[in-house]
Amino acid sequence: MINSESLQQQTLLTPQVQDAPAHDDMLNRIGHVTRTLHDSLRGLGLDKIMDQVAHDIPDARDRLKYVAKMTEQAAERVLNATDAAMPLQDDILSQASVLEARWKAILANASVKSEYNEIANETLAYLAATNKNSTDTKALLMDIMMAQDFQDLTGQVIKKITSLAQDLERQLVQVLIDFSPNSPANTKKEPDVQLMNGPQIDPENTPDVVASQEQVDDLLDSLGF
Amino acid sequence: MANPNTKFLVVDDFSTMRRIVRNLLKELGYNNVEEAEDGVIALNKLKGGGFEFVVSDWNMPNMDGLTMLQHIRADPEIKHLPVLMVTAEAKKENIIAAAQAGANGYVVKPFTAATLDEKLAKIFEKLEKASA
Numbered sequence: 001m002i003n004s005e006s007l008q009q010q011t012l013l014t015p016q017v018q019d020a021p022a023h024d025d026m027l028n029r030i031g032h033v034t035r036t037l038h039d040s041l042r043g044l045g046l047d048k049i050m051d052q053v054a055h056d057i058p059d060a061r062d063r064l065k066y067v068a069k070m071t072e073q074a075a076e077r078v079l080n081a082t083d084a085a086m087p088l089q090d091d092i093l094s095q096a097s098v099l100e101a102r103w104k105a106i107l108a109n110a111s112v113k114s115e116y117n118e119i120a121n122e123t124l125a126y127l128a129a130t131n132k133n134s135t136d137t138k139a140l141l142m143d144i145m146m147a148q149d150f151q152d153l154t155g156q157v158i159k160k161i162t163s164l165a166q167d168l169e170r171q172l173v174q175v176l177i178d179f180s181p182n183s184p185a186n187t188k189k190e191p192d193v194q195l196m197n198g199p200q201i202d203p204e205n206t207p208d209v210v211a212s213q214e215q216v217d218d219l220l221d222s223l224g225f
Numbered sequence: 226m227a228n229p230n231t232k233f234l235v236v237d238d239f240s241t242m243r244r245i246v247r248n249l250l251k252e253l254g255y256n257n258v259e260e261a262e263d264g265v266i267a268l269n270k271l272k273g274g275g276f277e278f279v280v281s282d283w284n285m286p287n288m289d290g291l292t293m294l295q296h297i298r299a300d301p302e303i304k305h306l307p308v309l310m311v312t313a314e315a316k317k318e319n320i321i322a323a324a325q326a327g328a329n330g331y332v333v334k335p336f337t338a339a340t341l342d343e344k345l346a347k348i349f350e351k352l353e354k355a356s357a
Contacts, residue, residue, distance in 0.1 A: 149335050152239040196284045199313035208317045213340050216333050225324050
C-alpha cells in the first residue's frame with residue numbers, strides 16, 4: 001500500500017522517473033510466469049509441436065493455394081481449347097453437309113461440265129480446309145491432354161498435405177501416450193527426405209530452386225552436361 | 226528424329242502423367258512405349274531387355290527415380306540406357322544429384338510438348354555422336 005501510494009505520488013510529480021523496485025518486481029513476476037509456462041510447455045513437448053504447427057499450417061495453406069491455382073489453370077486451358085476446337089468441327093460438319101447436298105443435286109440431274117467443275121473445285125477447297133482444321137483440332141486436343149498434367153502436380157501436393165495432417169495427428173497422439181501414466185517417453189526421428197519435396201509452389205521466391213526449364217538447362221550447362 | 230521403333234519405358238506413379246508422356250511420344254512418332262508405375266517395376270522390366278530409352282519421374286513409392294537411375298548405372302546389362310528425368314523436383318540439388326547419378330536430361334514439370342521434343346532430340350544427337 002505504501003509502495004503503491006509512493007508510486008502514484010512519484011508518477012504524478014515526475015512521470016519520467018519510475019519506481020525502480022516496483023517495476024523490477026513486476027518484471028520479475030512476468031518473467032517467472034513466462035518461465036513457468038515455457039517449462040511446462042517444454043516438459044510436455046508442446047513447444048516443438050507448437051513450432052511445427054506454426055510452420056506447417058501456413059505451409060499447408062500455401063500448398064492448397066497452389067492446388068487451386070493449378071486446377072484453375074488446367075480448367076481454363078481445357079475450356080479454351082474446347083472453345084477453339086468446337087467451331088472447327090462445326091465448319092467441317094456444315095461444309096460436308098453442303099457438299100453432300102450439292103453432289104446429290106448434281107447427280108440427280110443431267111448436268112453440264114461447268115457445273116461439275118464448279119463443285120469439284122468446291123470439294124477440293126473443302127478438303128484443303130478439312131486438312132487444316134483437322135490439324136488445328138489435333139493441336140487443341142493435344143493441349144487438352146497436356147492441361148491434365150495438373151492432376152499429377154496437384155496430386156503430389158495433396159499427398160504432402162495429407163501426410164502433414166497425419167504427422168500432426170501422430171505427434172499429438174504421441175504426446176498423449178508419452179504423458180499418460182506408466183508410459184516411457186520415446187522419441188522418433190523422421191527420415192530425411194530432402195530430395196523429395198514435390199512441386200515447388202512458389203519457385204520464384206524460394207532459394208535454390210529453379211523456376212523454369214531454362215534455369216534447369218543453364219544449371220546443367222554450367223555443370224558441363 | 227531417331228528410329229521410330231525406339232522402345233521407351235515411361236516411369237511415373239501417376240497414370241495421368243504416364244498417359245500424357247505416352248501420347249506426347251506418340252505425337253513425336255514413337256509408338257513403342259511401355260509404362261511402369263515405380264522404380265522397382267521399371268527395373269524388372271528393364272532387366273527383361275529390349276528397352277532403349279527411359280523417361281522417369283523422381284518421387285515415386287517403393288523406389289524413387291534417382292535410386293532407379295543409380296541401379297541402372299550400376300548394372301552392366303542396362304547401364305548404357307539413356308535416362309531422361311521428368312519431375313516436379315526443382316531444387317538445384319536435385320538437378321545436380323540427377324546429373325551426378327548419370328541422367329541424360331532433366332525436364333521440370335509442368336513441361337511442354339516442345340520441351341520434351343527438344344530434350345529427346347538433344348539426347349539422341351549426343352548418343353549418335355558418341356557412337357559415331
